[in-house]
Amino acid sequence: MAPISPRTHRPARVAAAISALALVVSTAACGGGDDTASGGSSAKNFSFLSINENTTIPATLTTLSQKECATQNAAQPLEIKKQAQASLDQQLQLLAGQGALPQTFIAANAPSLTSQLADSGSVLDTAAISQGVLPAASSTITSLYDGKQLVLPTELNIEGIWYNKKLLADNGITTPPATWDDLVAAFAKLHAAGVQPISQAGKGGDGWGVTRWVGNYILRQQGPDALKKVADGSAQLTDPQYVAAADAIAALGKAGYFGKSPTSIDYATALNTFLTGKAAFIYMGSWALSDFNDESKNKIGADNVGFLKFPTVTGGTGTADQMPANVGTALAISKKAYENDENTRAWVTCIVDNYGTVALRDSSQITGFATDGSVEVPALTKQIQTEIAGVRTSVLWFEAYFSAKATTVSQGNGGLLAGGQLTGEKFMQTVTANLG
Amino acid sequence: MHSVLGDRKSVALLLGPALLVYSLVMLVPMLWSLGYTFFTGSVISGFTWAGGANFSKLLDDPALPQALWFTVKYAVVITVGQVLVGYLLALLYVFFLRRAGSIIRTLVFFPVILPTVAVALLFQKFFEYAPQTGPVNAAIEAFGGTGVDFFSTPGHAFLVVALMDIWRSMGFYAVLLYAGLLDIPDEMMEAAAMDGAGTWRLIRSIVVPLSLPVLVSSLVFSINGTLKAFDSIYALTGGGPGSATSPLTLYMYQTSFAYGDYGYGSTIALTLTVLCLLVTVVIFRATRRDVGQG
Numbered sequence: 001m002a003p004i005s006p007r008t009h010r011p012a013r014v015a016a017a018i019s020a021l022a023l024v025v026s027t028a029a030c031g032g033g034d035d036t037a038s039g040g041s042s043a044k045n046f047s048f049l050s051i052n053e054n055t056t057i058p059a060t061l062t063t064l065s066q067k068e069c070a071t072q073n074a075a076q077p078l079e080i081k082k083q084a085q086a087s088l089d090q091q092l093q094l095l096a097g098q099g100a101l102p103q104t105f106i107a108a109n110a111p112s113l114t115s116q117l118a119d120s121g122s123v124l125d126t127a128a129i130s131q132g133v134l135p136a137a138s139s140t141i142t143s144l145y146d147g148k149q150l151v152l153p154t155e156l157n158i159e160g161i162w163y164n165k166k167l168l169a170d171n172g173i174t175t176p177p178a179t180w181d182d183l184v185a186a187f188a189k190l191h192a193a194g195v196q197p198i199s200q201a202g203k204g205g206d207g208w209g210v211t212r213w214v215g216n217y218i219l220r221q222q223g224p225d226a227l228k229k230v231a232d233g234s235a236q237l238t239d240p241q242y243v244a245a246a247d248a249i250a251a252l253g254k255a256g257y258f259g260k261s262p263t264s265i266d267y268a269t270a271l272n273t274f275l276t277g278k279a280a281f282i283y284m285g286s287w288a289l290s291d292f293n294d295e296s297k298n299k300i301g302a303d304n305v306g307f308l309k310f311p312t313v314t315g316g317t318g319t320a321d322q323m324p325a326n327v328g329t330a331l332a333i334s335k336k337a338y339e340n341d342e343n344t345r346a347w348v349t350c351i352v353d354n355y356g357t358v359a360l361r362d363s364s365q366i367t368g369f370a371t372d373g374s375v376e377v378p379a380l381t382k383q384i385q386t387e388i389a390g391v392r393t394s395v396l397w398f399e400a401y402f403s404a405k406a407t408t409v410s411q412g413n414g415g416l417l418a419g420g421q422l423t424g425e426k427f428m429q430t431v432t433a434n435l436g
Numbered sequence: 437m438h439s440v441l442g443d444r445k446s447v448a449l450l451l452g453p454a455l456l457v458y459s460l461v462m463l464v465p466m467l468w469s470l471g472y473t474f475f476t477g478s479v480i481s482g483f484t485w486a487g488g489a490n491f492s493k494l495l496d497d498p499a500l501p502q503a504l505w506f507t508v509k510y511a512v513v514i515t516v517g518q519v520l521v522g523y524l525l526a527l528l529y530v531f532f533l534r535r536a537g538s539i540i541r542t543l544v545f546f547p548v549i550l551p552t553v554a555v556a557l558l559f560q561k562f563f564e565y566a567p568q569t570g571p572v573n574a575a576i577e578a579f580g581g582t583g584v585d586f587f588s589t590p591g592h593a594f595l596v597v598a599l600m601d602i603w604r605s606m607g608f609y610a611v612l613l614y615a616g617l618l619d620i621p622d623e624m625m626e627a628a629a630m631d632g633a634g635t636w637r638l639i640r641s642i643v644v645p646l647s648l649p650v651l652v653s654s655l656v657f658s659i660n661g662t663l664k665a666f667d668s669i670y671a672l673t674g675g676g677p678g679s680a681t682s683p684l685t686l687y688m689y690q691t692s693f694a695y696g697d698y699g700y701g702s703t704i705a706l707t708l709t710v711l712c713l714l715v716t717v718v719i720f721r722a723t724r725r726d727v728g729q730g
Contacts, residue, residue, distance in 0.1 A: 264566040264567070405697075
């Protein structure tokens with residue numbers, strides 16, 4: 001073949017230039033698209049990053065966009081994107097790293113991550129716009145985020161043990177158990193009668209339901225500051241009294257009270273097991289009221305569902321009125337979007353003013369927002385509203401002060417504890433090793 | 437052609453764009469990741485110099501030996517399983533299924549093209565213990581046994597992972613090795629048979645030695661794939677129960693992206709790279725000797 005001629009160089013140069021251009025364009029396309037406003041211009045949409053597992057918040061925001069917040073929606077239409085809850089924290093980190101957080105999003109699973117986002121200037125401290133937030137919700141949020149009001153309380157939950165009144169009565173348990181010993185005796189009685197005492201998920205990250213039992217036992221035994229002491233470093237989860245709490249739950253697992261293979265049971269299956277009358281107790285938050293009040297899901301009837309405060313432990317310093325409370329799945333607001341975009345500010349104000357009433361009316365969801373008092377609610381919801389109003393001291397959940405890693409490890413091992421495959425000591429050692 | 441390839445400008449022009457793309461999407465991230473090993477922090481909080489802290493953390497991390505052990509165990513068991521079952525299938529195709537072979541080969545190869553997540557869901561249902569009883573447990577119970585909670589104990593979970601990955605890829609290795617076996621001259625086999633060699637003798641003295649190069653290639657393919665396994669384990673067990681089936685890849689992913697610790701995640705990635713490098717060196721040294729002599 002003859003040497004390459006100058007004429008053949010030109011197409012090659014053109015091809016190389018096109019390749020380089022294509023590369024630059026494709027590289028530029030890889031950058032995150034930032035829908036949020038900067039420098040005073042308004043974003044095209046009001047973007048909300050939701051999670052697949054929650055249907056109430058997208059539904060309520062959609063209703064708001066059509067009615068109460070229709071004006072704001074006309075200026076900046078609502079746009080909902082969804083994400084699996086398990087990978088929410090990962091997605092938020094990536095978006096924050098690219099400066100591409102949407103105007104509003106579900107707050108991170110690990111509160112420590114939301115705090116980090118706030119420290120880096122990505123999340124708004126909503127204290128100044130929280131005039132419509134109930135004091136109980138404010139105090140729960142500030143205790144979670146070190147004095148700051150980093151989320152809007154689209155839920156205000158209390159947690160406890162819900163029970164099937166008829167199943168208990170049928171098995172001779174006429175009074176709801178008030179102490180831990182009474183509760184364990186009831187479990188034994190039901191188990192002996194062939195009834196699954198507790199329905200609780202333990203599959204992967206759904207193991208939080210089991211670790212709630214551990215956390216609450218600790219709080220009842222050692223008082224409401226017990227988990228804060230671990231966070232402060234003045235106590236260790238491997239201290240004997242903490243291990244004893246995990247052992248108490250492992251003993252329930254060993255006895256088979258959590259049913260067949262908790263590690264195979266996810267959240268929806270556990271809830272369904274309770275709502276179809278196949279288990280007597282379930283530890284759950286009041287966010288499940290919408291399911292309890294839904295006749296298509298609740299086959300045992302809402303009248304048949306009772307609520308029990310987590311019972312006291314013999315010799316313990318914690319009391320039953322120290323209520324596990326949280327703001328569950330809450331909304332965080334992008335600081336940059338709120339401060340730079342007038343339309344986003346109008347949307348957020350409308351949410352604060354109207355969300356509580358619409359969520360209660362349409363989804364029986366109790367939120368941390370004030371309502372206008374016009375909504376008639378089912379009896380069970382009314383009962384929980386009364387309980388919430390009566391809360392004087394609230395306590396947080398087992399992993400509330402943990403890092404993302406320790407939270408994942410703790411919840412991932414919850415199912416093994418409920419299956420009796422892990423001792424309390426081993427569980428606490430595993431979690432402690434990942435506290436960081 | 438020689439003159440074109442002998443011209444440095446032409447070579448640079450032809451290779452340049454591809455090399456640039458490769459450098460940007462492969463080499464730069466790899467070097468970037470190497471750099472992260474000396475830093476701590478995340479994209480949110482920013483990065484600070486950590487010196488050798490991430491490396492000393494490797495030595496103190498109780499989860500690392502567990503993940504490393506699982507990775508090695510998984511790689512050895514799956515590699516042996518994939519290549520052995522693939523080889524047996526290839527022998528079956530060559531010696532017993534010459535006529536109906538194409539149908540069987542197609543059926544055995546079919547799982548290779550199925551999406552990993554679909555196969556994982558299939559196996560989850562197949563070995564399910566609760567809330568429904570899967571076919572495997574139903575069969576165990578039908579024969580009077582007690583159902584096994586496969587995904588709640590590390591040993592059983594590993595067994596299901598191994599079965600799934602061997603089933604998924606045995607068709608690929610069977611085809612690869614079958615192609616190698618077809619290269620063995622028929623004359624040599626016939627001559628050995630006429631000399632009175634039985635099937636076992638044929639396999640031991642002719643088939644195995646002559647197919648050794650393709651067997652070694654299969655081993656290299658398999659070990660490289662299994663050391664980096666991620667998707668099948670993530671989809672089937674999620675690394676559980678607890679973290680009992682978490683390989684280094686999954687631990688690295690969680691550390692970097694779920695826990696936001698890019699520095700330590702990159703250090704785990706470097707550990708995996710070193711492991712892959714060691715295994716590759718060992719395999720190539722061994723094969724240079726064996727195959728070269730063969």
